[in-house]
Amino acid sequence: MTPGEPIHAELIAVVVAVTDAQPRVLTLLDGSALPAGPLESGHRSLQAGLRHWVERHTGHRLGHIEQLYTFADPDRSRAGRSISICYLALANETRTPLGGRVSWQDWYRFFPWEDRRVAHTIIETIVKPGLSHWSAGNPERLTRAARLFGLDGEDWQEDRALARYELLYEAGLVREATRDGRPAHGEFVPGATLAADHRRILATAISRLRARIGYRPVVFELMAEQFTLLDLQRCIEALTGQTLHKANFRRLIESQTLLEDSGNFSSGSGRPAKLYRFRAEVLAERAEAGTRLPLARP
Amino acid sequence: MTPGEPIHAELIAVVVAVTDAQPRVLTLLDGSALPAGPLESGHRSLQAGLRHWVERHTGHRLGHIEQLYTFADPDRSRAGRSISICYLALANETRTPLGGRVSWQDWYRFFPWEDRRVAHTIIETIVKPGLSHWSAGNPERLTRAARLFGLDGEDWQEDRALARYELLYEAGLVREATRDGRPAHGEFVPGATLAADHRRILATAISRLRARIGYRPVVFELMAEQFTLLDLQRCIEALTGQTLHKANFRRLIESQTLLEDSGNFSSGSGRPAKLYRFRAEVLAERAEAGTRLPLARP
DNA sequence: GATCCTTATACTCAAAGTGAGTATATAAAA
DNA sequence: TTTTATATACTCACTTTGAGTATAAGGATC
Known part of the structure; x- marks a missing residue:
């Protein structure tokens, strides 16, 4: 087997805690990026590398860690290709203050439409018109939108958070989509963005965690x-x-x-x-x- | 963010088909290794890279592709670290002959104890004594073994194939464990091995696929x-x-x-x-x- | 053509699980 | 002592599930 050209690898972590009935995610740079860092030598495994990196940079001990997804940047720089390996980690949020610009952020700040415990009208007033516009003359898009966002009597499947985000992205309804050169189809849906594709990674984590909860006792790490x-x-x-x-x-x-x-x-x-x-x-x-x-x- | 040192990335595929009521996996080298190859530049995404690689080397078109797991070799050579990104792909086995040493292998050849449609005594006569020996004086090991292999009235959970393989590995009951320096605790459990950690990757694929089947319509790719x-x-x-x-x-x-x-x-x-x-x-x-x-x- | 073998399809029945709601218990606060 | 807020217990109809039996419709055999 030929070795292929050398590339760079980066670890990205979604560290989740639940405090005061609110899910939170650990961020850097005042809530604008997920913790990420290069894979360094000397680590026994990827998990060990991630654990070490997060503990050193945020001072936070990690509980359960699970791999989310690995993806490659399509050669974003001529310095060579890079791949990102993403993890989900569960933690007990201790209320110790975090140093510098490290902080816990309510994850619904990035995905307000995913919180159905509170009444809001985001889906009715912003998502639905935007998706309708995007779906104009395309019934397949329309049924997809309806199914994901529970529109025409379809029921809401909480573990499809990633698919919902991707649909909004495809429809140009989130800021990072136009940043990446997609046309917009209406007003942006509310919700804070994150650096690079970190918001998408967070959506992946939410989907995974929500899917797990139904059939596996994962929450105890958070309690x-x-x-x-x-x-x-x-x-x-x-x-x-x-x-x-x-x-x-x-x-x-x-x-x-x-x-x-x-x-x-x-x-x-x-x-x-x-x-x-x-x-x-x-x-x-x-x-x-x-x-x-x-x-x-x- | 600092770039970290350059590493090598490899793609490994578990390509599954079902023919004549038997699940099969695509192999190279006369059934002794999974298809694998370096990540090359010029691929839009990891999936595209994998698809291209497999199609070129085996002449087989892939259907649904899903990522399984990424892991890093703990610096196996001083030539630098390498990571492997593993995929599960579903295919329709066409009966066209495959070139060279490429072939479809019944996956139960590698995991005979995972096939409970046929009566066999592997678990009773080989797995159980081996695990008993390994568990001697350690009740925690014993309950773990019992739960995974359905021993004392515990029920068999088909999607825990990976955990079962890992237990056998830990107990030194599969060949590759002693190869990696673990002590044996009895006769080896029957089942063909694969190169490197490919058998473990196949177990991961089996677990994933079995878990999916219960709650998602994935089989249509295989029919x-x-x-x-x-x-x-x-x-x-x-x-x-x-x-x-x-x-x-x-x-x-x-x-x-x-x-x-x-x-x-x-x-x-x-x-x-x-x-x-x-x-x-x-x-x-x-x-x-x-x-x-x-x-x-x- | 009658009979057998094989597989398809239809139905039954009890037990377990689920969605929704009501009633009662026990603390602290007003 | 009443109110307020939460905990805990119980009911009831409905759905889903595990298990099994009965009948239908082809081809093969005598």
Whole structure:
């Protein structure tokens, strides 16, 4: 196998925490870029490299790390090609102040339309007209838009955040699209941008995390050691951007052997709630649930 | 951002097809390595690069392509670091002969224990004793082994193929583990090996594909244009390595609006069956099903 | 042509799971 | 003591799922 020409590799991290029922992402440069840095030699693995880099530059310890996606820049400079390897990491946001221009940002600042817990009219008043204009005379575009944004009675699938962002990009409705030379089809959809394609990477992370939540216990990385069922519900609501049915959520959680009673109770306004913690076994195994297929008896 | 030192990048492909109710993977060197090659300049994207490379070297056109994982070699040579970007691609196996030492291999040749459609005793007679030996005095290892291989009444989760392979590797029960310097804990588990870490990459592909099948219509890339419900069932059974309940499978498929009647019928040894095809809309959208969470009414 | 083998297709039934809602309990604050 | 806010328990109809049985329609065999 021939070696091919040398290229440069960069690691990009989406570090997520949930605090005060709000998902947050770690940023540099006052909220305008994700943490990123070159892959250096001396790292045992890519994960180790990423962990080291983020901890050194932000002073933050990372929990669970998972790879998101790798992509190559189409030769942006004559200095040679570069590829970016992107990661999702979960952290417990400690409230220690971060140095310099490092900060935690509410991720819905970049994707306001993804938060359906609060009533807003972005989709009705801005997304829909923009996409209609873009779809003019093209029914295939129209059904795609409707399906992704839950327009004509279609239901909203929270884990399709990436596809929604990509559609807006394609339609020239986000700022970075025109920056890259696409024609606009209406007013820009509200939402802060990020450097390079970092907003797209963040959308990838949101999609991945939201998809995982449904069938794998990932949230425990984001929770305090002890928490109430409502805390857990609020955390999942924050990530998925949807509100959940309290009684049914409770039943769902209790039917699995995910949590154990800590013996303690919460204090605050209202009746005290039991404090739970994740069972040690669950933390160890990171069980991946099986898929649902109609198996036959052997 | 500093550029970091230059490295070499390689693309590795797991190309999957299903023929005669058997999943197959495209190999080079008479079934001993996956197709791999250097990332070259002039490719618009990584996917385009892969597609081009595979088509040129194997003469096979690729269908759906999806990224699997990227990993870095821990500085294996002083010639500089190299990273491998792995892909899963689905193809329709045409029966055209392939040139040279290129061939399709039944993937269960490398993972015989993953095929549970046929009765075999590999797990009972070889895996279990080996893992027991490795787990001696370590109950945590024992429960992990039991859960992954469905030992003490635990149920088999077909999409955990990668975790199973990694466990066997850790326990030194596959050949490449001792090659990499791990102690063995019993007789090697049957199954052909592949060059470098290609067997591990194949396990990753199997896990990914099996996990997808449950909640996304991916199989159509692997089927002929028209097929019977039994054909479809056999294809999914081949991939998951499990047999399905016929009537319930049929109900599941029919309840979704996935297929359409082609008007034709199959001929063969029993009553002729309706021939279906995938609906054009499904092919276009590649719908991703939402996750199951107890949503609250707005 | 009657019979058998094979596969397709239709239906049934009970158990489990899910969406939605109501009722009661227990704390702190007014 | 009443209000307010939350926790927890329970109900009920409806849907989905696992498992199985019954009937239909071809080709092959006698």
